[in-house]
Amino acid sequence: MKTEVRTGVFLCECGGKISSRVDLPQVCELLRDAPQTHLAVYPHPCLTPGLEAMKRDIQEQGLDRLLIGGCSTRVMKKRFALGLAPAGMEKYRIEMVNLKDHVAAVHDDPPAELARKAAALIAGGLASLALLEPYEPTSLPFEGPALIVGGGVSGFVSARELARQGMESIILAKASTPERILDNLHRTFPGCRLFCGDLRELLREVFASPLVTVKSEAPVEYLVGGVGDYRLGLRQPDGSVEELTGAAIIVALDQEFAPADVAHIGGGRRVCTMQDLEDCLVEGNVQPGRMVFYVNSPQHGQEVQDFSAMAAWRDSLLLARETPQVKPTVVYPANVRLPLSGADLMEARAHGIGLQAYAPEVHPVVQSGYLSFVSPGDNLEHEVEWDTLVIPGLPTDPSSRSQDLLRWLPIYPENGGRLAKSHIKFWPEQIPDESLFFTGSAGGICDLNEVLQQGKKAARGLLNLREKAKQGRLVSPVVVHVDQDLCEGCGLCTEICPCGGIEHVKPGSGPVARETDNHLCSGGGTCAATCPYEAIKVLNNSAQQLEARVKAMISRMTEHDVLGFVCGWGGLASSEQAAVKGLTYPRGIHLIAVNCLGSIDPSILSLAFLNGVKGIMLAGCTPTHSCHYHYGVDHCWYRVNAMKKLLSLAGLERRRIGIGYVEVNEPESFARMVESHLEALEQLPPLPQDDLTTTKLWAIHATMHRPRVRWVLGTSLRRPTEKEFPGSQFNAVDADETMLEVLKEEYTVSRIFKALTDQPLNPPDLGRMLAEPVKHLTPILMDLAKEGRIAIRGWEKGYPLYAMGKA
Amino acid sequence: MVTFTINGKEVQGQKDWTILDVARWEGIPIPTLCHHPAVEPYGACRLCVVEVDEGRRTRIVISCMYPVKEGIKVRTDTPRVQNVRRWIMQLLLDESPASSYLKELAKSFDVKPSRFQKAGVSFACHLCGLCVRACQEVVGIQALTFSNRGLKKEIASPLQMGSKDCISCGNCLYVCPSLGMEQLYARMRA
Amino acid sequence: MSISFKSLETILERHPPSPEHLISALQDVQARFHYLPKEAMTAVCDHLGVPVSRGWAVATFYKSFSLEPQGEHGISVCMGTACHVRGARNLYDKFRRDLGLPGEEGTTRDRKFTLRQVRCLGCCSMGPVAQVDEEIHGNLNQRKAGQLIKLYRKR
């Protein structure tokens, strides 16, 4: 159903801040022929009187989409969305063009000149708005149990919380009784035996609950589905796969501690690890006498030392309470968190626990029966006497144990091996309801009590989801759509998706078309720009809209102007911040804001050149740590790189396109970047408008649409879990040359197609036309004919006459 | 619609509009610091004070929050109003001499640094709360918050750790009228 | 250190999970541990569904919360008007000197004492007044203050 598009344009004077710099009446004049229904200029559209005036206009004119030429969309859009909601204007129908920060405040040019730039930016926005697709979000059911996987202790708290609220859950755990779990507690939580009593109570409640099913852990074969309908495949000992279904998932993963290496200290059984000690505690045969906990291992960092000191303190407390014949002392470096509070000190004194801080600069010395250390209080060397010396353990790499599970989850190891859920840096409205919860010490060293809190929090999140579903508010936002006819099931999108929004497919299902879990999708759009078959479309943020915008803008730009793409984070923010800080930069740059540079389809870049733009600049977040979509900016880099290669293949200057990186708080860098890029482009003539160049650019554009090229671009960036990425220059030259080869071939193919579309040609004529040696063309032509993409239509001068179409 | 006057000029507004809304719409200048259209008015800086005659009562109110009423007489430039504004400018300028926004604004008030000016202070936060409010109201998270109170009041991230909630969207920077947020930002993200 | 899950649970269970109970829940935590441990604060905020930043704002705004572990003995010196006109300032300085505290308020390094100022203990008739732990000591002077510290240091 196609309805008439009725777009309203509102321009803001911003109390003179815009109107004094930009000739707004002229902007209106310039936009008269643009696709708009209503155009008005207001002093402050954002203030209540302005919103009232806009609402009136919307109703009187029957407007269904809006473009506001004012200031930052990041800051102001919500205000308009909320203010105009009573007039039926949903947020996605509002587009903002930043006249203040991208035009008025940053250029010193005459108002008429700025009016032209403003009109170009607005025309782009209008073109994009015209392709807007209204949609209705659908609400989702939320039934079935919660699946608690990973085997971490916190899962039991989640289960208890869920059971108390009447929700079923299935826990996959290593041990099948509370006692077994407690016996092994110190493998993951050293020093937490103190809390065994509390934990036992908790575990018993869980095991006794009719709403909780405890199953034994098994390797994860697959995890597919989405909110309200997750399916988890578990490989059974007999090789079969059991499928569990659930509404949501809680991943509870704990980090294990390895026993410290104490062999080199010597001393036989008198020197032991904390694990040994805790094993003894489980068995109940601890050696009586003076026990010294020696907290050391500075090379593992303060956090580990803190943890060890705390564990030692707690074990001492446990020993003092339950085994009075043991006299514990904790010797810890003065830089860690002990002692805690006055109350703790009193407790320690009451139990006769020694707490001795040592100055970390001077290493304590272990002797037979003694440990000497320097006290920071008096700088004097002191000694403690021991019968047993206990050395705390060290954390192990949490990710290595969970590879099979992590493959299916948007959980990645960060620096240092700890695990973290991926999307954490979006606007809340971009983050769909969390349906996959992650708890446990694998996310960061923490003690049992913290982990239990995390488990509770996860359960609470899940219950909120259920509550939302009950009220019909659990809606699928419909962000990304996969065209099932175009999708070939290659799975590249799944590989690169940072948020897990594109579904996994069960192993061995063959080329199955992908679907999306819009509940996890954050709408970054890298997948759409990467898809070799262009089967993915981000709703109301589509490549088609961007194309239209680029075309509309270029048609209003001069031949010296440059197109700029900024990502919605570092790029956009720093560009706007430049205005806030009163910086200026050349007027030639015409900025388009996108979610992430990774969402820019490679063909957009070529399209811009095809439409005659002189140059392109892209500004995104600093790669590897700042990109909000993990590797979006890296994907973009490969596309820019390909574009450069293609430009040079076509005999054009590589430097017509450039990419740079800025952080939100680096407006100066942004301004310098623009200046520098535009300065470089000033040396170049405008893009030639002759037929030959156009034909070449057409071919480049066609090349960017070729699945093979897109596949190579998409796979150039491998999944981030792979160790060799990023930074390693391994095989860099070879890989780049491979890409160049592919581009060259595909570029040639594109040119061949272009030539053959006009008329059938034989290889020598084709060679002359494309200025390529025949011997380069012949194998390509033969391959294409073999693939059936071109056909031999006859013979001419002993050469085959190739033409488009099938034989 | 209610009708009232600002500096003698008859103006109109709706019941829930503020004096500042109407003044801005009519192009009558009123200085502000903690006001930003993206967030709810907060009423902290008090720069936007105006004098209002309402019946027999005359009082100083802040125009960013005072709802318009039928028949009130608003004056934006009386000696009382000037005294409040000048003092606020004076106090701010002495507190954070590095703020460029302030220096600009202070010129129009003919306010110069006094003997109480803090020497060697480059930090320029006025605690207008725009960053906190933008983070909360616009972005929808609370990566920033006020901490402490009174003279010790400051903008901080919870538990004084680099905030995990921060999405580095930079909205706080955009709304900040001074350099304060820029100086804080690096600290927050650490 | 007994900030166990259970001890927090017991506190949290007294407060329905809505934001209005933030202050009272934090007060309970403060009463139980004599300060707001980080993990407890996060737990309270999670439980009530408020961002940690709000918990932080509240905890730093109100004087009755402390974010640092407290010493064995808390000394609160009344700085109310009645005590002020009877020399509370000098008295306070005496405490501060004797405890060797660098700042206005705080805990001694050995976590033996925590000194703080309070606004009126409501015992204006006996000013200047200081409260050590639960006990109120009235009609103090600097010499008595020194004796008090000596007395409690031994306890």
Added chain:
Amino acid sequence: MQITTLTDLEAVKARGLAQLYPEKPKILVGMATCGMAAGAQRVLETLQKRAQQLHWDGAVEKTGCIGFCYEEPLVDLIIPGQPRLTYARVDQEFAAEMMTAVAAGTVPEENFLARLDVDDMILDGGPRRFYEGALSGFVAQAPRYEDLDFFKLQRHLAMRNCGFIDPDNLEHYIARGGYFALHRALTSMTPEEVIEAVTVGGLRGRGGGGFPTGVKWASCRKAKGWPKYVLCNADEGDPGAYMDRSLIEGDPHAILEGMLIGAYAIGSTEGYIYVRAEYPLAVKTLQRAILTAREAGLLGQNIFGAGFSFDIKLNLGGGAFVCGESTALMASIEGRPGEPRAKYVRSVEKGLWNLPSNLNNVETWANVPLIIAKGADWYREIGTEGSKGTKIFSLVGQVKNVGLVEVPMGVTIKDMVNLIGGGVPEAREFKAIQIGGPSGGCIPRELWDLPIDFDSLWDAGAMMGSGGMIVMDNSTCMVDVAKFFLDFLIDESCGKCIPCRLGLKRMRDILEEFSSGKGSLADLEELQSLSEAVQDGALCGLGSSGPNPVLTTLRYFRDEYEAHILGRRCPAGVCKDLITYAINQELCNGCMACVRECPQGAITGEKKQPHQLDATLCIKCGACFEVCKFGAVEVS
């Protein structure tokens, strides 16, 4: 047991009276915080232990504070057929003696304060004599309450039960006419009539502002929105004011009853009491009172079967003076930092959770049952033209009789200080009285004939505030006092608005210049204009009334400012930068006390030789001054 009818109430009253005035002797110990601080707990324990040892047939009970704080711990002896006898400054030793005497059928004569012949029982139809006929012996000679200067002008209305009942005992409260007013309001008055009575009675808010309570209730009743809230402000933060604490600790049900009546009048079902957490005893007393009232059906559903339901939650303040400001208090109840917001929409329309809310303070609520029970006309009789009823003041500072006094509005400052307070210490001179806490002002001796009521104080530049009265003599420096209040406010400012956060600080800085001898007369003008800017510009009452102590001292004690500025001296000898300590060689007898006490080692000398003070080392801590028994340390 449930109290649902008038008959129930009468039955409870009868039981309560039997407990209040039993046929056996009874001893009451004042156990409010002030008493506790003076050692009342130990006294109570001693009495109980001794009573047990002696198999004494009588009751030892606790009660609230009657106001004689300077005489604490107080113990009352009630023997049937005898006047009530009050003993002051009772220690453990005397308590034991007293019990021995009482058990032996006599009364002790030491530590005697006064006797009370008549219990007013104002709510219950008239005075009740403790005895008939003539007295004999020591008791007959003993001074009566009315004979004490401290008590002469007092009239205990809000404090009607303080010192008479056990605050935890609901039956005691009912015995003295409690909850009858509520019954009357619920069963025979419309909400409008209740509001009318409070309006006609002329009750004005006792929290400081003096806003007519009835008018407030009426607008809250009219306001749209549901539910409506009734709030009680018990966040008594003024330093030097503790009447609310004392009321709560002495008579919590009076507050509950007032709130219930208010809730009925306004149409509210839910109430909050916001009480300072620094008052642990008050908190416990309130908790118990609410629980008891709930158990008795006086809080909850369908109270007195009249179809009216109301319950009260207790909120503990977190230690922020600014939370006494209504919007900040509401923010705090909502679980947020106590930052005030602009009140252009009044909180009776949009208050707590943006719903209509009526906030009154403890003393106001405690007055409400009185008006309903005795009638508006009766209440109107008390007080002055514009200010009706009584007001409780905490009379503290440099005055002999420190304590809580409840007097009818209109008593003069002079009577307050000289009569009730017993005057300033010997050899000193009355200089000023500070009324209204940090928001109030200092009133000088010249104005001491001023009657104390809302409007007179306002005109004099002070305000009633919550009723703190700090008496100052010539040892108090007014610049220092102004600094003290500014310090307090700076410390307690929420920091939201600039005039308060930075303006008060600047005022403080200017005063600091004065007190360190660096000021100039032009600064006085600057201070004046800054004060006006802060008054006009600050967001809430804390800030806008913050300059009051400065403005009033500037107005009445300009000479003292000028002495600091022009003479570079502090007449009261307080400002450290303008004073020096010296040892009068003639008076010093070389006792070494100051030598030992000096933290700086600035005093040297031999035993029995006059000591020397090295002014370069002196930090002016005043330790030597405090410790010298011979007045040899001099301040100049």
